[in-house]
């Protein structure tokens with residue numbers, strides 16, 4: 001390991017910081033006369049911020065020693081706040097860790113914690129570590145989480161979580177937390193492998209994020225007893241308070257599937273909440289279209305508009321995560337000794353910075369980066385086109401042959417929650433026939449290398465001829481539609497291009513988004529992806545999709561951490577009791 005997330009602090013630099021702080025050596029940068037939000041107290045004062053290279057040496061009323069090399073930035077018009085920290089990024093939602101980094105940095109998010117899930121399950125360990133390293137030494141600080149479970153019912157993926165790999169991940173200096181813990185049920189049932197992973201995380205001194213939607217006080221107690229320290233699943237103020245009372249940090253979400261932040265802040269204010277220091281903010285892996293109005297800057301704006309004292313809102317986005325992850329000696333405040341990640345605002349009520357300074361250099365003006373982040377050579381880390389079967393999918397692969405007269409139908413209740421009804425649908429030769437059944441579609445999960453297919457019937461997803469996607473949590477192909485012939489055409493299209501999302505209607509390709517990185521990520525920049533994904537959402541709405549985010553619906557149809565029915569390698573699975581409602585079919589060997 002050579003690179004590091006924070007620039008190395010040498011003894012020489014420490015000496016220089018002391019000298020600059022006392023005007024015994026010239027500053028390299030002096031931000032003159034700005035109003036500074038003192039994040040530790042909430043005061044706003046007109047102060048000088050003085051730097052040696054990438055670190056702050058002095059904050060106060062005195063003027064620094066300068067020389068001809070000192071860069072002086074006049075900031076009388078600006079309010080300075082610390083760089084924002086996104087503690088919960090799923091950096092594979094059509095964008096990739098680098099494109100998200102660029103976009104977030106341009107808007108003032110100077111540190112990200114990335115989910116390692118698809119990378120960890122698909123890459124070899126040295127590739128995973130290579131990827132982490134390739135994203136180090138940047139103006140944006142890229143930290144990671146280490147998953148404890150694969151979040152899909154696939155034993156091959158579960159086997160990748162070996163003791164040795166977990167230990168390497170958890171000891172990695174760029175990994176700040178374990179989680180998110182979605183198999184908490186197995187942990188509470190005493191699963192030795194899960195207990196061992198929690199123990200490893202604690203021994204490594206890492207935070208543990210859990211994923212406990214709707215959890216009771218009893219469940220939260222048990223998960224905290226097992227070592228969990230944070231949870232981002234609160235959907236009302238009482239759930240936030242329940243977590244804080246038990247010692248958790250609570251992260252409030254403004255995400256495409258849970259845009260709860262405004263209501264949470266209002267609920268907490270109405271309830272007289274006085275404890276905001278253990279609260280953080282996240283966009284929780286929202287797809288590009290949802291990030292159009294910003295990243296953590298947008299979360300702060302929403303919190304302020306909901307009535308929160310601006311100083312508290314900024315603290316939730318900077319100091320609180322820095323303290324939680326043990327980084328506040330280096331990040332989270334504009335104060336001596338810290339890295340100079342400083343945002344220049346026009347107005348405290350507008351958190352989108354007009355200038356972003358990271359590591360002591362201006363890196364963005366008016367949401368446009370003024371430098372280029374280092375390229376990542378994805379293929380060096382095994383991040384390539386998805387290895388898939390040949391494009392030989394046939395229409396009859398999507399047939400659904402229910403064992404009894406009643407067919408288990410998956411109903412989408414919102415963007416991500418499903419439930420199952422047993423319904424009577426037209427059958428021809430024992431196969432479900434949807435030609436006359438409005439609102440119902442065929443849905444399949446096809447193993448990416450063509451070993452098996454799980455088929456079923458879905459309603460509530462809209463009404464279109466065909467959609468195929470390699471963007472799925474299990475990494476397999478999700479294929480939906482009313483017309484099996486076009487479904488096969490759509491599947492073959494994305495197999496031929498080794499990854500992507502496409503839609504066919506009336507025999508025509510209506511939408512085509514190649515995803516050349518592991519079938520879930522594009523190599524285009526975020527601005528392009530904001531447009532592409534907004535277009536996809538529009539098309540889906542026109543096709544009858546009614547919920548907040550069709551991209552998440554695709555991702556999670558194969559994710560077994562959510563209720564109540566999912567598509568898996570063994571069949572259509574009832575999550576509640578583990579029953580297979582429709583078994584997967586093995587496909588003939590190629």
Ligand SMILES: Nc1ncnc2[nH]cnc12
Pocket residue numbers: 090151180182211284285
């Ligand atoms: N648990 C999860 N896994 C993957 N992506 C997510 N986005 C939000 N929650 C997620």
